[in-house]
Amino acid sequence: MPSPSQLEDELFPSTPGKFKIERAHTMNRQFHRCFASTSTMFLWALFLIALTASYLSFQSFVDSGSRYFSASWGGIQWEKQPVSSAPTCPWPSKNAGDGVVGVDNFNNYYDPSLKKARKNLLKGRGIFIVEGDINDNKLLGKLFDTVAFTHVMHLAAQAGVRYAMENPGSYVHSNIAGLVTLLEVSKSANPQPSIVWASSSSVYGLNDKVPFSESDPTDQPASLYAATKKAGEEITHTYNHIYGLSITGLRFFTVYGPWGRPDMAYFSFTRNILQGKPITIYRGKNHVDLARDFTYIDDIVKGCLGSLDTSGKSTGSGGKKRGPAPYRIFNLGNTSPVTVPTLVNILERHLKMKAKRNVVEMPGNGDVPFTHANISLARRELGYKPTTDLQTGLKKFVRWYLSYYGYNNGKPV
Numbered sequence: 001m002p003s004p005s006q007l008e009d010e011l012f013p014s015t016p017g018k019f020k021i022e023r024a025h026t027m028n029r030q031f032h033r034c035f036a037s038t039s040t041m042f043l044w045a046l047f048l049i050a051l052t053a054s055y056l057s058f059q060s061f062v063d064s065g066s067r068y069f070s071a072s073w074g075g076i077q078w079e080k081q082p083v084s085s086a087p088t089c090p091w092p093s094k095n096a097g098d099g100v101v102g103v104d105n106f107n108n109y110y111d112p113s114l115k116k117a118r119k120n121l122l123k124g125r126g127i128f129i130v131e132g133d134i135n136d137n138k139l140l141g142k143l144f145d146t147v148a149f150t151h152v153m154h155l156a157a158q159a160g161v162r163y164a165m166e167n168p169g170s171y172v173h174s175n176i177a178g179l180v181t182l183l184e185v186s187k188s189a190n191p192q193p194s195i196v197w198a199s200s201s202s203v204y205g206l207n208d209k210v211p212f213s214e215s216d217p218t219d220q221p222a223s224l225y226a227a228t229k230k231a232g233e234e235i236t237h238t239y240n241h242i243y244g245l246s247i248t249g250l251r252f253f254t255v256y257g258p259w260g261r262p263d264m265a266y267f268s269f270t271r272n273i274l275q276g277k278p279i280t281i282y283r284g285k286n287h288v289d290l291a292r293d294f295t296y297i298d299d300i301v302k303g304c305l306g307s308l309d310t311s312g313k314s315t316g317s318g319g320k321k322r323g324p325a326p327y328r329i330f331n332l333g334n335t336s337p338v339t340v341p342t343l344v345n346i347l348e349r350h351l352k353m354k355a356k357r358n359v360v361e362m363p364g365n366g367d368v369p370f371t372h373a374n375i376s377l378a379r380r381e382l383g384y385k386p387t388t389d390l391q392t393g394l395k396k397f398v399r400w401y402l403s404y405y406g407y408n409n410g411k412p413v
């Protein structure tokens with residue numbers, strides 16, 4: 001007989017396996033709006049994105065996983081938690097704040113202890129995070145039965161551009177199957193929530209017209225990750241068209257900051273520099289540096305709040321469309337691309353340490369040479385106005401990193 005863990009490995013081969021610290025639970029969050037002001041979210045980094053929204057989900061990949069993973073939810077006592085996390089409150093009212101419930105699968109794509117630390121921060125603010133999966137339609141249905149969510153902020157995804165070559169199935173599972181499960185539950189809910197969700201700047205792929213505008217073609221994705229995000233834009237369109245779901249897709253541009261993702265370059269470079277390990281810097285053809293429109297988390301959070309506040313209502317009920325509903329797509333970038341070597345220079349300055357640079361030609365791994373957002377549409381419709389440059393944002397990130405991982409004067413304490 002296989003052990004439960006062997007069984008799980010056979011059943012769920014798409015499980016990301018970078019960290020073996022904990023079992024590979026799927027990761028979602030859903031939030032009913034519960035926010036007093038943007039400033040209260042400041043130091044919460046990527047996790048903040050979740051807080052800004054009514055209902056949010058992160059990555060997932062275990063289909064019908066409820067048999068194995070859902071034992072931790074259900075029952076009268078359990079139901080009190082989402083209800084008290086998302087109490088009925090006036091909306092839209094930024095002063096009153098809104099209730100939030102999160103869903104997170106705490107999978108091991110990157111260190112789950114960082115995810116647990118974020119969860120604990122939220123718990124301290126009275127926010128309940130369910131350990132569960134967006135592919136688990138029973139769990140999602142139960143949450144909607146328990147709380148009448150008005151908004152869903154869907155950030156659940158298998159993220160990362162290059163990891164798609166290692167584990168393609170996890171992208172299909174989270175970014176396509178998980179998205180469809182969430183939309184199915186949302187379209188059947190009464191009232192239907194408005195959906196705001198995370199697309200990606202990577203949908204612009206090999207587009208070389210700069211800056212990237214929402215009306216530019218997005219039919220040349222360079223990675224499977226980008227292709228699944230592009231598919232998400234099409235899939236959400238059909239749910240808008242058929243069922244009257246209000247949809248807002250946000251194309252995030254390389255989001256960074258405190259509490260961010262350790263798989264991203266700014267984070268892993270910081271770790272390696274502090275540990276005296278080399279970093280690999282990719283360079284484009286003809287020795288051209290790669291560049292990204294790095295966008296600070298607090299600016300993104302404001303864009304998410306603006307999206308929720310202007311999302312407009314879904315029109316359907318009982319799974320039937322009653323009229324046209326909004327379908328919107330926005331770039332959320334910083335509008336000032338910075339090269340990767342410049343990013344490293346800034347980190348060196350803040351860390352007061354030199355990086356051991358290993359510069360190699362960009363492998364054919366799904367990367368694109370540069371990104372650059374045109375944000376006119378978001379500025380006009382959402383009041384979106386990024387205010388943090390990379391120098392300032394990385395300073396805040398480094399301060400957080402040193403404190404979170406326990407460094408003093410560049411040395412572990």
Ligand SMILES: O=C(O)[C@H]1O[C@H](OP(=O)(O)OP(=O)(O)OC[C@H]2O[C@@H](n3ccc(=O)[nH]c3=O)[C@H](O)[C@@H]2O)[C@H](O)[C@@H](O)[C@@H]1O
Pocket residue numbers: 159160161199200201202203252253254255263264265266280281282283290291292340367
């Ligand atoms: O905004 C986006 O659309 C995407 O931004 C990031 O993707 P990426 O821009 O590739 O961010 P990083 O993985 O942090 O890479 C940033 C830059 O550093 C470079 N890099 C990365 C890793 C490395 O070891 N060396 C290196 O030079 C990459 O080529 C890229 O130019 C996120 O990882 C995606 O989830 C997100 O969808």
